[in-house]
Amino acid sequence: MTEDSSARGPSDQQRQRKRIIVRHNGPYEPDPGIPIADHLGVPIAAEAPVRLCRCGQSQTKPFCDDSHIARGFTGARDPRRVPDKLEIYAGQQAYVFDNRGTCAHSGFCTDRLNSVFHLGEEPFIAPSGARFDDLINAVRRCPSGALGIGMGPARDANLSDVDRPPQIEVSKDGPYRVTGHVELVDEDGMPITGNAGASQEHVSLCRCGSSLNKPFCSGMHWNVAFHDPVPDPMREPTLFEWAGGYPALLDMTRIFYSRYVPEDPLLSPLFAEMSPDHPERVAAWLSEVFGGPRFYTERYGGYRRMVSQHIGKEIRPEQRALWATYMVQSADDAGLPSDPEFRAAFVAYIEWGSRIAVENSGAGAKPPPNMPVPRWWWVCNATPAARPPAIAGDAHAANEVSLAVPGPGEAVQFEPHIRPLFRPMDRNSMLFAFDLWKEADVAKHCRQILARLEAGTMPCDGAWPAEQVALFARWADALEVPT
Structure with missing residues (x-):
């Protein structure tokens, strides 16, 4: 006889899962201990109990100021929402799953893998249009959980999802992107289920108050022109901000170490014994170097720690050149900004930093141990606002003054x-x-x-x-x- 699983008590994993309470016609209330970060990956300080706005009208975004009461906000789903229908696309390498009723229209799939995901066309997905690893990466980057992948006609969570700690990302002008198997419950503690085939590891929650599929994001923030407060236009952005912050840099380093390093006979020996979180470490280093928070110093130990990883490696010039070439290619693959000003600064650091690494890795090299982490900036005053753009529409906008x-x-x-x-x-x-x-x-x-x-x-x-x-x-x- 087999035991009826529905009669069992909750497992240890279920008991330990963090929760977000979705208040009736009110805010989200995440459990204590779920980190909240902005779209750049910078932590947002919050005092408990945390109440996150979901009506879109709060003057203290992302936190609730009870504007939902004055607005008469309702959390009901709209009958006009896209139907809950799971589509299955069979390919030569894998099956890809998609539910348009779950999609938040972030555009990660169509922007970065348009050989598979065809915006405005039918069929929407051509699973045989890319390599298997590219399919997996595209599915995992889908913040709404609408996409899935499997070797057979069933979604495989081990392929579709990444095992991450709980976190809430406040995306720019868009939804809350929740990761890490956080459970959504109503005021009575009852689970709020998503659409068919939706990921249990990550989900996008409406923040503009206008979703047709509340509490999940349906992409209506685009239609209602939902915007966060605009930062000071007179302040020059850091390279970290312009790149898209830690998430964008992590996307780039993951592509680099999963796609290019293993297949290259010159680079693979250098990284054969790297730790599983090596892409996270490099992304944290680049974040700090490019003017962001002290992620590397606080998480891994700063300059001394970074230099210690190069000592004795005897990196050859041809290895360095390949590293730089693939890193720039990975920036393209990850969709980092391609404007000349950013790329001038980005490539300058990649060249400078990799050459310093070669020097520090040489036989008998004794790098100074207590140097500060370098802070890179726009090169030669070449910032995105330092020249009029060549495109007529952009040039007109750049010349306008309020x-x-x-x-x-x-x-x-x-x-x-x-x-x-x-x-x-x-x-x-x-x-x-x-x-x-x-x-x-x-x-x-x-x-x-x-x-x-x-x-x-x-x-x-x-x-x-x-x-x-x-x-x-x-x-x-x-x-x-x-x-």
């Missing part, structure tokens, strides 16, 4: 009225001489600046409109009036 005009009788002031006139690219082009975002510098050179503005020779990509020149002239004239 003009704050002082009211009747209001004095022209530097911070609200003058500083916003100067774009990041204007500032960068003049930093060799002075800073256009510092009032003292602009006041000191205001007559020279005004003369160039009136002559149309500043900025370099086109003259200011007359009203902007007039506003700057008013401010300059006021500086010379005795008080």
Whole structure:
């Protein structure tokens, strides 16, 4: 006789699973101890008990401020939602599973493996259009859990999912991406089940309040133009932020060490004994180097630890060159930004860092042990805002300035009225001489600046409109009036 599994008590794994309570017409309440991070992988501090907004209206996003009460938010599913239907696509190497009713439309599959996933076409999936490992990676990257893969006509969780600790990622302008087998329950502790074939390891939860498939994301954040607060447009982004943060860099390093290293006869011996979490370590190092949090130092030990991994390895120049080539290719594969400014800085570090590694790995080398982790920046002031783009539409947008005009009788002031006139690219082009975002510098050179503005020779990509020149002239004239 066999024991009826439904009569058994919960297993140890089930008892230990973290939970998120989905309050009726209210917020999400995750169990204590589930880390919350932003879309860059940076932890978000939160005091217990945590209440996460799901109506989309909170002024303290991602946390709830009870706006759902004033809004009359409802957590009911919409009858117009995409039907719950699991599609099975048979290929030469594997079966791929998809439920459009679960999809959150993040675009990871169609953007990164369009030989298999065909946006707006039928059939949507062509399972024989890519290598087996690429299929697995695409399925695992699907944040909603809509995709699955198996060797037979049943979803194989061991292939489709990654064993990760619980975490909630607050995606940019999008859903909460929950990973790590976190259980969703209602106020009575009853499980909230997903659609057919949905992953039990990862799920996307609505954050905009408009999903047709609540509490799961249906991609409606695109339709309702849901946005998080916009960061300071005057602050230059770090390379870490521009790259997409730790998740993007981890995607890149996983591709590098799973796709290129094992198949290369020169590189595979170097990494034959690497730890299973080596891609995570490299991603943490690059995150810190590119201006992000001190992930590597805090998790693994900093510069001394990194250097110790190279000592005695005697890395050859041809191995270094291949490492750099494959790393750049992996950045392409992972969809890291391809703009010239980012790639100039990215490739510069890959070249510099790999050459330092060769030097430190040589016979008899004694690298200084207590150096700080290098902090890389945009090279030669080549930032994304340092030049006008060549595409006409983008160029127009880059040249637009939000003009704050002082009211009747209001004095022209530097911070609200003058500083916003100067774009990041204007500032960068003049930093060799002075800073256009510092009032003292602009006041000191205001007559020279005004003369160039009136002559149309500043900025370099086109003259200011007359009203902007007039506003700057008013401010300059006021500086010379005795008080």
